[in-house]
Amino acid sequence: MIAESVLVLFGIGLGSALLLALASRLLYVYEDPRVARVEQCLAGANCGACGYPGCPGAAQAVVAGKAGANVCVVGGPASAKAVAEIMGLTVEEREPERAWVDCTGGRRAEAVYRYEGVADCRAQHLFHNGAKMCPEGCLGLGSCVAACQFDAIRMGPDNYPVVDPERCVACGGCAQACPRGVISILSMSARLTHLNETSDCLAPCRQKCPGQIDIPRYIQQLRRGDVAGAVLTIKERNPLLLVCGRVCPRPCETACRRNHVDSPVAINMLKRYAADWEMNSGARLHIPCAPDTKRRVAVVGGGPAGLSCAYFLRRLGHSPTIFESMPLLGGQLRYGIPEYRLPKAVLDWEIEGILELGVEVRTGLRFGRDIGLESLRAEGFEAVFLGIGAWLSSAMRVEGEDSEGVMAGTEFLTRVGLGADTGLGKKVVVVGGGNTAIDAARTSVRLGAEATIMYRRSRQEMPANDEEVLGAEQEGVKFMFLAAPTRVLTGPSGRAEALEYVQMKLGEPDASGRRRPEPVPGSETTIQADTIIAAIGQKPELACLYLPDQTCPLEETKWRTLAADPDTLQTSLPDVFTAGDMFTGPNLVIGAVGGGRRAARSIHQFLTQGAVTRPDKLQRDMIPYTLFSNVQDVRPRQRAETPHLCHGRERTCTFAEIEGPLNADQALAESCRCLHCGLTCYDRDPEPGAA
Amino acid sequence: MEYFLLIIAAIFVNNIVLAQYLGNCPFLGCSRATGTAVGMGGAVIFVVTLATAITWLVQKRLLEPMGLEYLQTIAFILVIAALVQFVEMFLKKVLPPLYRALGIFLPLITTNCAVLGIAIICQRKEYGLLKSVVFAAASAAGFMLALVLMAAIRERLDTARVPRALRGMPIGLILAGLMSLAFFAFSGMIA
Numbered sequence: 027m028i029a030e031s032v033l034v035l036f037g038i039g040l041g042s043a044l045l046l047a048l049a050s051r052l053l054y055v056y057e058d059p060r061v062a063r064v065e066q067c068l069a070g071a072n073c074g075a076c077g078y079p080g081c082p083g084a085a086q087a088v089v090a091g092k093a094g095a096n097v098c099v100v101g102g103p104a105s106a107k108a109v110a111e112i113m114g115l116t117v118e119e120r121e122p123e124r125a126w127v128d129c130t131g132g133r134r135a136e137a138v139y140r141y142e143g144v145a146d147c148r149a150q151h152l153f154h155n156g157a158k159m160c161p162e163g164c165l166g167l168g169s170c171v172a173a174c175q176f177d178a179i180r181m182g183p184d185n186y187p188v189v190d191p192e193r194c195v196a197c198g199g200c201a202q203a204c205p206r207g208v209i210s211i212l213s214m215s216a217r218l219t220h221l222n223e224t225s226d227c228l229a230p231c232r233q234k235c236p237g238q239i240d241i242p243r244y245i246q247q248l249r250r251g252d253v254a255g256a257v258l259t260i261k262e263r264n265p266l267l268l269v270c271g272r273v274c275p276r277p278c279e280t281a282c283r284r285n286h287v288d289s290p291v292a293i294n295m296l297k298r299y300a301a302d303w304e305m306n307s308g309a310r311l312h313i314p315c316a317p318d319t320k321r322r323v324a325v326v327g328g329g330p331a332g333l334s335c336a337y338f339l340r341r342l343g344h345s346p347t348i349f350e351s352m353p354l355l356g357g358q359l360r361y362g363i364p365e366y367r368l369p370k371a372v373l374d375w376e377i378e379g380i381l382e383l384g385v386e387v388r389t390g391l392r393f394g395r396d397i398g399l400e401s402l403r404a405e406g407f408e409a410v411f412l413g414i415g416a417w418l419s420s421a422m423r424v425e426g427e428d429s430e431g432v433m434a435g436t437e438f439l440t441r442v443g444l445g446a447d448t449g450l451g452k453k454v455v456v457v458g459g460g461n462t463a464i465d466a467a468r469t470s471v472r473l474g475a476e477a478t479i480m481y482r483r484s485r486q487e488m489p490a491n492d493e494e495v496l497g498a499e500q501e502g503v504k505f506m507f508l509a510a511p512t513r514v515l516t517g518p519s520g521r522a523e524a525l526e527y528v529q530m531k532l533g534e535p536d537a538s539g540r541r542r543p544e545p546v547p548g549s550e551t552t553i554q555a556d557t558i559i560a561a562i563g564q565k566p567e568l569a570c571l572y573l574p575d576q577t578c579p580l581e582e583t584k585w586r587t588l589a590a591d592p593d594t595l596q597t598s599l600p601d602v603f604t605a606g607d608m609f610t611g612p613n614l615v616i617g618a619v620g621g622g623r624r625a626a627r628s629i630h631q632f633l634t635q636g637a638v639t640r641p642d643k644l645q646r647d648m649i650p651y652t653l654f655s656n657v658q659d660v661r662p663r664q665r666a667e668t669p670h671l672c673h674g675r676e677r678t679c680t681f682a683e684i685e686g687p688l689n690a691d692q693a694l695a696e697s698c699r700c701l702h703c704g705l706t707c708y709d710r711d712p713e714p715g716a717a
Numbered sequence: 718m719e720y721f722l723l724i725i726a727a728i729f730v731n732n733i734v735l736a737q738y739l740g741n742c743p744f745l746g747c748s749r750a751t752g753t754a755v756g757m758g759g760a761v762i763f764v765v766t767l768a769t770a771i772t773w774l775v776q777k778r779l780l781e782p783m784g785l786e787y788l789q790t791i792a793f794i795l796v797i798a799a800l801v802q803f804v805e806m807f808l809k810k811v812l813p814p815l816y817r818a819l820g821i822f823l824p825l826i827t828t829n830c831a832v833l834g835i836a837i838i839c840q841r842k843e844y845g846l847l848k849s850v851v852f853a854a855a856s857a858a859g860f861m862l863a864l865v866l867m868a869a870i871r872e873r874l875d876t877a878r879v880p881r882a883l884r885g886m887p888i889g890l891i892l893a894g895l896m897s898l899a900f901f902a903f904s905g906m907i908a
Binding site: 030031034035038039042043045046049050052053054055144145146148149 | 775779780783785787788791792795796798799802803806807809810811875876877878
């Protein structure tokens, strides 16, 4: 009986074994032995960050040729090299990515209610979209910390997650766990090309800045003493921080929540402090650039828009070439802004830093004469950026305008900038109320003339910055308000001798909200003037776009600017992009810088993806619920005052720089005034002197 | 009607997991996510049905004629293990999509007591071949039902506040106990 049962079991076993042996022959499926070897080289974390189902899936994809050698984000370059050796591939250089936390609110954000028993952000999010007033911010329950397999996220002291960049492998687990989209996995290129979206943590200043600089972040870095970090934060949005730190009219400060308590944070002085710190430190900070793509882009115009566009294209890995008609780069920064506001040495240092990244420059080439769209395309440029600015001065449209002694504001400032003879007389009348008019008047004073500004509206309506108007008054510039020129009176030599003008009165408000000036009949008067400078507006010179047979391949607007999509800045030709004054008409430097970056983003997408995309939640206007009518629990604190470098005769007779930088103590004190706002939250009652 | 009652009884009244306590290992191990639970359940239905048919033949054609009924357990284990291996190879070659869906679960079933249990129950109750196969499929469906229910509850459990000492397996066992109690409501419905 024992023998029988043993035999039967042995028989069943043998039968099964034979059957399986036969089956393994008949049903054999070939599996590449390299799959197992490749899998050995991967990290084995099965994190899924590569997009394949675990490491075995990734290994199969590599062998099947669907994935590159650098498929494993956790293993990094070592893994990529090992895989490449097995597969006989070369490793493609890939830009590293890191988790990026956008929220700054955390504990400060006001709670709607507290639902006891929910210990997970995702569950919390199901109840009224979370328990915080801020619809976008962190819920602070740490689902991302639990999701991270690499121990790279912890909850910071303010109860929002802090990423350890050394440990983060960009697997994306945290971003998937977060129901609010607070965490995203971004490469540097993605950060550089990101446009403000309404779901970002946008403090009012960040919404207002045309350059979309992350202002709270860099002020926070200054507060911690990390000036280099602050410079790099600014440079992710603005390569011209020395320039903007000096000349920016600071739209951001008008949006500052401190306006409801005392006066806005001196944001621009802090930017200048950081920028000057880098210049005076003696060494440039290293600016990382994405791996080279060898894609060539022509940037026409070396002004702020062109410099910004070239800078961002270079950082995105492309090879831009700037074409400039003037002998030196800088555009209106060099030839429009006088030395006493922006010293040329400072501008040169800043431009040099941009060019050192690997931007090629060809000067003395004028678009429409020496180069054109066709010649650029023929030379192998895959996209063209047009940023030639707005250099054409508007005419006063009065009799005698063409006489000797009458010139345009930009022309005058350009000649001063070039060091050429200006033919300036002793009594100068500047017509206009913008910054160009003020610059022209203050420059005339420094050249030894007596300057008067004639403006057809009153002081409140002047578009020039308040500080500039004040500075001009202090330097002895006279102002004539409610006066408009009617005729230039010339002497026997044909040279201007006087200007006839008419008194104006303010009538009904027009479309721009300003009251429309109307002439008072019979009030004509004359004023002695041997030089008349017309600074009443500029527009782009679009004639260069016209081909010899009088056609223009690009569309223009009724304001005589280049037409383009306002979000993507793509013109009617898909490979031509624009930004700056050429697109917007005369505008701020920071507007041109921001436009240059947006154009660089579009060009980057055009080159790499073939089409330009537009984010759905693009922030265009201020987000209404972030605008407060008052802020509570904030003590008033004295705003830093602009230090002046020179006074008296030195100021009015030389072109020495007037405004100076803050010192370290002032900068620290000013950075502590920042409320570090999020969309709805802000620091209540910061500790005095807290660092 | 007889088969209808047989199916209802196998799924609800005598649920293989919750009333007979068989197959607890995959019940707790593969119930973290509903997707996995469905895959595992599918694999179990597939294997159990096939295994019951084969073991029925082994019992009736091999063991009983030779008077070796006492070898039932060990013979069934051998046959089922070989069968699962064979099925795995067969699917990989002939039906790759099904292999990708069920593949990783198949080895887990090789030594599963639910599979063996169902095969033996059929013999004890002396069902015919067709009845055995229907009973096996229904019992496996009951297993799948329990598994999917458990996974759905555990997915919600992930976001609940569970005392630290009870997190993971302990709360899973408590949950299994409660589900078992709930399924006792069916007992006696079908004699």
